[in-house]
Amino acid sequence: MGSSSPAFNTHDTAELDTNPIDMIEQVTGARDWPFERESDVELTLFSGGKWTDFRLGFNHLTECDAVQLTLMFEARVPETRQNEVFHLLALVNARNWLGHFDWWEEERAVMFRYGVPMRGAALSYGQAEDIIDLALEACEMFFPALQYVLWGGMPANQAVNACMMETMGEA
Numbered sequence: 001m002g003s004s005s006p007a008f009n010t011h012d013t014a015e016l017d018t019n020p021i022d023m024i025e026q027v028t029g030a031r032d033w034p035f036e037r038e039s040d041v042e043l044t045l046f047s048g049g050k051w052t053d054f055r056l057g058f059n060h061l062t063e064c065d066a067v068q069l070t071l072m073f074e075a076r077v078p079e080t081r082q083n084e085v086f087h088l089l090a091l092v093n094a095r096n097w098l099g100h101f102d103w104w105e106e107e108r109a110v111m112f113r114y115g116v117p118m119r120g121a122a123l124s125y126g127q128a129e130d131i132i133d134l135a136l137e138a139c140e141m142f143f144p145a146l147q148y149v150l151w152g153g154m155p156a157n158q159a160v161n162a163c164m165m166e167t168m169g170e171a
Helices: 020-030 079-095 125-151 156-168
Strands: 035-039 042-048 053-061 066-076 100-104 109-117
Touching (some): 020 035, 020 042, 020 066, 020 125, 042 125, 053 125, 079 100, 079 125, 079 156, 109 125, 125 156
Antiparallel strands (some): 053 066, 066 109, 100 109
Protein backbone atom coordinates (compact mmCIF):
# COMPACT_ATOMS: atom_id res chain seq x y z
CA MET A 1 0.00 0.00 0.00
CA GLY A 2 1.81 3.08 -1.21
CA SER A 3 1.10 6.78 -1.09
CA SER A 4 -1.31 6.43 -4.02
CA SER A 5 -3.71 4.47 -1.81
CA PRO A 6 -7.00 6.18 -0.87
CA ALA A 7 -6.10 5.46 2.76
CA PHE A 8 -3.65 8.34 2.50
CA ASN A 9 -4.41 11.97 1.80
CA THR A 10 -3.17 12.47 -1.75
CA HIS A 11 -5.06 15.65 -2.60
CA ASP A 12 -4.62 19.29 -1.74
CA THR A 13 -7.10 20.58 0.85
CA ALA A 14 -5.38 23.89 1.53
CA GLU A 15 -8.09 25.88 -0.26
CA LEU A 16 -10.85 24.53 2.01
CA ASP A 17 -10.95 26.09 5.45
CA THR A 18 -13.72 24.07 7.12
CA ASN A 19 -13.56 21.63 9.98
CA PRO A 20 -16.14 18.81 9.85
CA ILE A 21 -16.13 18.62 13.66
CA ASP A 22 -17.54 22.16 13.72
CA MET A 23 -20.57 20.90 11.78
CA ILE A 24 -21.03 17.96 14.18
CA GLU A 25 -20.95 20.51 17.00
CA GLN A 26 -23.62 22.63 15.29
CA VAL A 27 -25.98 19.65 14.96
CA THR A 28 -25.32 18.58 18.54
CA GLY A 29 -25.94 22.11 19.82
CA ALA A 30 -29.15 22.47 17.81
CA ARG A 31 -30.45 19.27 19.40
CA ASP A 32 -29.44 20.55 22.82
CA TRP A 33 -27.42 17.42 23.50
CA PRO A 34 -24.48 17.54 25.89
CA PHE A 35 -21.05 17.29 24.31
CA GLU A 36 -17.38 17.82 25.03
CA ARG A 37 -15.05 19.39 22.51
CA GLU A 38 -11.71 17.87 23.46
CA SER A 39 -9.76 19.63 20.71
CA ASP A 40 -10.13 21.10 17.25
CA VAL A 41 -10.31 17.60 15.81
CA GLU A 42 -12.27 15.73 18.53
CA LEU A 43 -15.81 15.90 19.88
CA THR A 44 -17.76 13.52 22.11
CA LEU A 45 -21.53 13.77 22.20
CA PHE A 46 -23.87 12.15 24.69
CA SER A 47 -27.29 10.89 23.64
CA GLY A 48 -29.98 9.10 25.59
CA GLY A 49 -31.26 6.05 23.80
CA LYS A 50 -34.25 3.79 24.16
CA TRP A 51 -32.22 1.05 25.89
CA THR A 52 -29.08 2.81 27.11
CA ASP A 53 -27.17 6.07 26.89
CA PHE A 54 -24.70 6.42 24.05
CA ARG A 55 -21.40 8.26 23.83
CA LEU A 56 -20.34 8.99 20.26
CA GLY A 57 -16.76 10.02 19.58
CA PHE A 58 -15.94 11.99 16.44
CA ASN A 59 -12.41 12.56 15.16
CA HIS A 60 -11.24 14.52 12.16
CA LEU A 61 -8.33 12.46 10.86
CA THR A 62 -6.41 15.22 9.15
CA GLU A 63 -3.65 12.91 7.85
CA CYS A 64 -6.17 11.14 5.60
CA ASP A 65 -8.87 13.86 5.54
CA ALA A 66 -11.67 11.76 6.99
CA VAL A 67 -14.16 11.88 9.84
CA GLN A 68 -14.30 8.83 12.07
CA LEU A 69 -17.18 8.00 14.40
CA THR A 70 -16.74 5.45 17.17
CA LEU A 71 -19.24 4.32 19.75
CA MET A 72 -18.17 1.86 22.42
CA PHE A 73 -20.69 -0.32 24.21
CA GLU A 74 -20.17 -0.33 27.97
CA ALA A 75 -20.65 -4.07 28.46
CA ARG A 76 -17.46 -6.12 28.72
CA VAL A 77 -17.77 -9.46 26.97
CA PRO A 78 -17.03 -12.52 29.11
CA GLU A 79 -14.75 -15.05 27.42
CA THR A 80 -17.50 -17.66 27.64
CA ARG A 81 -19.72 -15.54 25.33
CA GLN A 82 -17.03 -14.19 23.00
CA ASN A 83 -17.59 -16.61 20.10
CA GLU A 84 -21.34 -16.01 20.19
CA VAL A 85 -20.74 -12.25 20.18
CA PHE A 86 -18.49 -12.68 17.12
CA HIS A 87 -21.31 -14.58 15.41
CA LEU A 88 -23.72 -11.79 16.38
CA LEU A 89 -21.38 -9.15 14.91
CA ALA A 90 -21.29 -11.04 11.60
CA LEU A 91 -25.08 -11.38 11.47
CA VAL A 92 -25.75 -7.76 12.37
CA ASN A 93 -23.09 -6.37 10.03
CA ALA A 94 -24.68 -8.29 7.14
CA ARG A 95 -27.90 -6.33 7.77
CA ASN A 96 -26.26 -2.97 8.47
CA TRP A 97 -25.72 -0.74 5.46
CA LEU A 98 -23.77 2.10 7.08
CA GLY A 99 -20.81 1.58 9.37
CA HIS A 100 -20.03 -1.66 11.13
CA PHE A 101 -19.82 -3.25 14.54
CA ASP A 102 -16.35 -4.30 15.57
CA TRP A 103 -14.42 -6.02 18.35
CA TRP A 104 -11.87 -4.14 20.48
CA GLU A 105 -9.66 -6.85 21.92
CA GLU A 106 -7.83 -4.73 24.53
CA GLU A 107 -11.10 -3.69 26.16
CA ARG A 108 -13.00 -6.91 25.41
CA ALA A 109 -15.77 -4.70 24.15
CA VAL A 110 -17.97 -4.18 21.11
CA MET A 111 -17.91 -0.89 19.25
CA PHE A 112 -19.57 0.74 16.28
CA ARG A 113 -17.37 2.44 13.68
CA TYR A 114 -18.00 4.56 10.64
CA GLY A 115 -15.65 6.60 8.50
CA VAL A 116 -16.40 9.38 6.04
CA PRO A 117 -13.68 10.33 3.55
CA MET A 118 -13.87 14.08 3.02
CA ARG A 119 -11.45 14.46 0.07
CA GLY A 120 -11.32 18.22 0.62
CA ALA A 121 -15.10 18.68 0.73
CA ALA A 122 -17.06 20.34 3.52
CA LEU A 123 -19.40 18.26 5.68
CA SER A 124 -22.94 19.59 5.29
CA TYR A 125 -25.44 19.98 8.12
CA GLY A 126 -27.62 17.23 6.61
CA GLN A 127 -24.68 14.84 6.28
CA ALA A 128 -23.74 15.45 9.91
CA GLU A 129 -27.33 14.71 10.97
CA ASP A 130 -27.37 11.54 8.88
CA ILE A 131 -24.09 10.26 10.34
CA ILE A 132 -25.40 10.77 13.88
CA ASP A 133 -28.94 9.49 13.25
CA LEU A 134 -27.98 6.39 11.27
CA ALA A 135 -25.31 5.41 13.80
CA LEU A 136 -27.75 5.78 16.69
CA GLU A 137 -30.42 3.83 14.79
CA ALA A 138 -28.01 0.95 14.11
CA CYS A 139 -26.87 0.91 17.75
CA GLU A 140 -30.45 1.01 19.08
CA MET A 141 -31.28 -2.06 17.00
CA PHE A 142 -28.08 -3.89 17.98
CA PHE A 143 -28.04 -3.18 21.72
CA PRO A 144 -30.92 -5.51 22.71
CA ALA A 145 -29.44 -8.34 20.63
CA LEU A 146 -26.12 -7.90 22.42
CA GLN A 147 -27.89 -8.02 25.77
CA TYR A 148 -29.76 -11.19 24.78
CA VAL A 149 -26.48 -12.87 23.83
CA LEU A 150 -24.43 -11.62 26.79
CA TRP A 151 -26.84 -11.88 29.68
CA GLY A 152 -29.71 -13.98 28.36
CA GLY A 153 -27.48 -16.73 26.96
CA MET A 154 -29.39 -16.58 23.67
CA PRO A 155 -27.75 -17.79 20.45
CA ALA A 156 -26.87 -14.93 18.07
CA ASN A 157 -29.37 -15.88 15.35
CA GLN A 158 -32.25 -16.01 17.86
CA ALA A 159 -31.18 -12.66 19.35
CA VAL A 160 -31.17 -10.99 15.92
CA ASN A 161 -34.55 -12.52 15.02
CA ALA A 162 -36.04 -11.36 18.33
CA CYS A 163 -34.86 -7.81 17.68
CA MET A 164 -36.12 -7.82 14.11
CA MET A 165 -39.56 -8.95 15.31
CA GLU A 166 -39.60 -6.18 17.95
CA THR A 167 -38.73 -3.58 15.33
CA MET A 168 -41.39 -4.80 12.90
CA GLY A 169 -43.97 -4.74 15.69
CA GLU A 170 -43.43 -1.05 16.49
CA ALA A 171 -44.85 0.33 13.23
